[in-house]
Amino acid sequence: MSIFGGGTPVILQMEATECGAACLAMVLAAHGRPITLEEARVACATARDGVDAARLVVAARSFGLETHGLRREPEDLALLPMPLILHWNFDHFVILDRVTRSGFVILDPACGRRLVDRAEFGRSFTGVALSFQPGPGFERRPPRRTTLGLLLDEARRSPDAIALTALLGLVGIVPALALTAAIGVFADHVVGQSRLAWALALLGAILGAGLLQFVLGVLRERIVAALRSKIATHVAVAGFWRALHLPASFFAQRSAGEIVSRLRLGSSVGEIVGGPLARLVPDGVQALGYLGVMALFSPGLAAVLAVVCCVNLISMTALSRRVAAANAAAQVAEGAAAGIATAGMAALSTYRLHGRERLLVERIAAAEDTALDREQRIGVLRAIGLAAPAASGLAMTIAVLTVGAVLVMDGALTLGGLIACQMIAGLINGPVVSLAAAMPHLQEAGGAFARIDDLQRYPLARAFEPDRQAQERQPFRITGHVRLEAVSFGFAPGQPLLRDITLDIPPGRILAILGPSGSGKSTLARLIAGMTEPDAGRVLLDGIGLEDWPQPLLRRTLQYVPQQAAVFSGSLDDNLHLWDHAIRQQDSAQAILRTGLHGVVAARAHGMHSLLSGHSPALSGGEIQRLALARALSRAPRVLVLDETTSALDFAAEADILDQLRLSGATVVIVTHRTGTALRCDDAILLDQGAIVACGAPGAILLRETMAAADPSLPRPDRAEARAAIGAASR
Numbered sequence: 001m002s003i004f005g006g007g008t009p010v011i012l013q014m015e016a017t018e019c020g021a022a023c024l025a026m027v028l029a030a031h032g033r034p035i036t037l038e039e040a041r042v043a044c045a046t047a048r049d050g051v052d053a054a055r056l057v058v059a060a061r062s063f064g065l066e067t068h069g070l071r072r073e074p075e076d077l078a079l080l081p082m083p084l085i086l087h088w089n090f091d092h093f094v095i096l097d098r099v100t101r102s103g104f105v106i107l108d109p110a111c112g113r114r115l116v117d118r119a120e121f122g123r124s125f126t127g128v129a130l131s132f133q134p135g136p137g138f139e140r141r142p143p144r145r146t147t148l149g150l151l152l153d154e155a156r157r158s159p160d161a162i163a164l165t166a167l168l169g170l171v172g173i174v175p176a177l178a179l180t181a182a183i184g185v186f187a188d189h190v191v192g193q194s195r196l197a198w199a200l201a202l203l204g205a206i207l208g209a210g211l212l213q214f215v216l217g218v219l220r221e222r223i224v225a226a227l228r229s230k231i232a233t234h235v236a237v238a239g240f241w242r243a244l245h246l247p248a249s250f251f252a253q254r255s256a257g258e259i260v261s262r263l264r265l266g267s268s269v270g271e272i273v274g275g276p277l278a279r280l281v282p283d284g285v286q287a288l289g290y291l292g293v294m295a296l297f298s299p300g301l302a303a304v305l306a307v308v309c310c311v312n313l314i315s316m317t318a319l320s321r322r323v324a325a326a327n328a329a330a331q332v333a334e335g336a337a338a339g340i341a342t343a344g345m346a347a348l349s350t351y352r353l354h355g356r357e358r359l360l361v362e363r364i365a366a367a368e369d370t371a372l373d374r375e376q377r378i379g380v381l382r383a384i385g386l387a388a389p390a391a392s393g394l395a396m397t398i399a400v401l402t403v404g405a406v407l408v409m410d411g412a413l414t415l416g417g418l419i420a421c422q423m424i425a426g427l428i429n430g431p432v433v434s435l436a437a438a439m440p441h442l443q444e445a446g447g448a449f450a451r452i453d454d455l456q457r458y459p460l461a462r463a464f465e466p467d468r469q470a471q472e473r474q475p476f477r478i479t480g481h482v483r484l485e486a487v488s489f490g491f492a493p494g495q496p497l498l499r500d501i502t503l504d505i506p507p508g509r510i511l512a513i514l515g516p517s518g519s520g521k522s523t524l525a526r527l528i529a530g531m532t533e534p535d536a537g538r539v540l541l542d543g544i545g546l547e548d549w550p551q552p553l554l555r556r557t558l559q560y561v562p563q564q565a566a567v568f569s570g571s572l573d574d575n576l577h578l579w580d581h582a583i584r585q586q587d588s589a590q591a592i593l594r595t596g597l598h599g600v601v602a603a604r605a606h607g608m609h610s611l612l613s614g615h616s617p618a619l620s621g622g623e624i625q626r627l628a629l630a631r632a633l634s635r636a637p638r639v640l641v642l643d644e645t646t647s648a649l650d651f652a653a654e655a656d657i658l659d660q661l662r663l664s665g666a667t668v669v670i671v672t673h674r675t676g677t678a679l680r681c682d683d684a685i686l687l688d689q690g691a692i693v694a695c696g697a698p699g700a701i702l703l704r705e706t707m708a709a710a711d712p713s714l715p716r717p718d719r720a721e722a723r724a725a726i727g728a729a730s731r
């Protein structure tokens with residue numbers, strides 16, 4: 001969300017860990033390269049634990065900015081090129097936009113623009129600043145599509161509805177004006193000239209005009225409501241389709257909540273576009289129409305009213321913007337407070353265990369304080385906002401009465417004309433107030449559209465690129481031969497986690513992936529399973545890149561069972577088949593037997609029809625693992641990738657399942673920490689810091705590791721040696 005208040009646009013953080021990313025986005029925007037908070041977050045790799053100054057420097061350089069980390073006293077900062085990123089209170093980043101005589105203009109991603117006096121600045125600034133200058137590689141980019149452009153795109157999908165609302169706006173002027181003219185005639189001819197015979201006809205006309213106005217209003221609301229649901233449905237469906245076909249990198253950098261909120265944007269965009277914004281067109285048309293009619297009575301009065309309208313519109317828009325900005329800051333604070341409370345409650349037993357409940361209370365209270373403080377600040381703005389429409393109407397009345405009285409005294413306008421103009425002024429106030437109210441929504445819609453646009457522009461996973469989907473392969477016998485060629489992958493740009501992995505797994509072999517925690521075992525497993533795309537290199541199944549396989553066939557052939565398997569609300573049978581009726585009965589029966597799931601089925605009164613709750617499935621960890629394994633095996637895969645999938649089973653059960661997997665003839669890759677599991681595999685590789693440091697027989701690797709742990713002076717294989725060994729093994 002960006003609120004343009006000065007030289008540098010303010011971009012508010014959405015989560016506590018995003019202050020660095022938001023600051024980077026502000027700096028880039030100030031230098032002419034606007035990016036979204038999402039892009040900044042990806043560049044900074046703000047995945048889980050926020051970002052430090054060193055990562056900010058790397059991220060800024062990746063955009064071609066020359067970046068310097070500096071230690072400065074507050075008074076020296078004015079000499080540096082603005083905006084600067086400042087380290088703040090040791091746990092936050094803010095932007096220094098300007099130094100003025102009265103203090104420092106700070107753009108705080110947590111709460112927006114504010115002027116900080118020297119004393120507070122001295123207390124909060126840690127002395128660390130980052131300065132930025134566009135380097136030779138820096139590319140300025142035009143702003144992303146404007147909100148208006150995005151709105152027009154959306155409007156183009158419903159030209160008939162938009163045209164109809166404009167037409168209704170225009171037609172709506174007719175009864176309003178008829179009403180006005182009738183009242184003017186009533187004043188001049190019925191009251192002024194005592195023509196009582198006209199009274200009945202005029203009152204009838206006034207009633208008819210009022211009725212027509214009502215009918216047109218209802219019609220307009222119906223069209224707006226239809227437009228709203230059409231846009232909401234379109235945005236939501238398009239968003240869901242897109243999200244389901246994006247690469248894993250998209251999900252790695254975003255929390256589940258963030259993704260869900262994006263997908264739900266459809267309805268809020270529908271509300272915004274179909275609500276206040278759909279009224280922009282008819283309101284604008286109406287305001288102009290009224291002014292045009294008033295010009296027929298008195299061009300001078302119409303000009304005066306037009307000026308007052310513009311002043312009112314500008315001041316009400318500015319006020320609404322401030323309210324919207326304050327609201328956004330309050331929502332961030334409320335979100336943070338809710339996040340702290342939720343996380344605290346989830347970890348309540350840990351707080352209790354260590355007798356630190358008081359710490360939790362203090363944290364929640366501090367967050368609530370901040371949220372309340374922001375809420376109170378909005379209160380004053382809201383009160384002014386509530387009074388604004390009446391004030392706007394009053395300003396118009398005073399202007400029309402003052403100028404109109406002079407015109408009547410000069411004989412340039414009749415009394416009836418003045419009354420009619422006064423009524424028109426009253427009519428114009430409605431659309432003007434409505435237009436002013438729609439402006440902040442335009443900004444809000446801009447933020448929402450930008451997030452949707454990001455989703456739409458994020459490249460699809462390679463496997464779902466349109467030209468690949470067109471390729472249909474001839475049926476062939478799948479052997480399950482897996483090969484990785486120089487595969488590299490990192491969660492953050494420029495920070496590879498897995499480097500240059502080359503690996504050959506012949507069909508039917510069982511390979512163990514070993515290594516210390518955090519060495520990249522699960523990540524490698526996901527790459528082999530095609531759940532993550534490599535940054536470089538290829539993963540091949542039977543000599544064909546995973547991205548070139550028809551996805552439905554690949555998803556049957558290559559199965560992956562994660563560390564934490566999902567259980568869905570439904571029957572045991574639904575959970576096994578995932579509502580896929582194409583699975584053969586004999587395959588699922590065999591899968592149930594091979595994984596020992598028949599014990600779980602037999603223990604339940606309704607067997608496979610027993611209901612499970614996704615939230616609390618009433619299955620033990622080992623039973624969930626059996627279910628997940630059976631789910632994978634029921635697809636009769638040729639390759640199975642298991643990430644610690646048997647870790648919750650006892651050794652005998654695990655050994656039994658491994659024997660069954662061998663019998664299935666599939667190629668199996670198992671990530672494991674268990675020595676017993678590794679020893680049952682045919683081959684093993686040892687990962688360390690993202691590289692294969694040993695490969696061969698599991699026993700030999702484990703023995704060498706055990707000896708190396710006991711005596712660190714023993715030589716460990718270097719990577720070149722390991723690669724040579726892997727090459728030899730693959731031949």
Ligand SMILES: Nc1ncnc2c1ncn2[C@@H]1O[C@H](COP(=O)(O)OP(=O)(O)OP(=O)(O)O)[C@@H](O)[C@H]1O
Nearest residue numbers: 047252253491497516517518519520521522523524
């Ligand atoms: N989505 C993610 N975003 C950023 N970093 C991640 C993400 N997932 C994992 N990592 C990091 O990548 C590194 C390797 O993680 P991975 O899960 O592959 O390790 P592992 O060897 O399987 O560990 P363990 O044995 O503890 O399960 C870790 O440092 C982890 O913090």
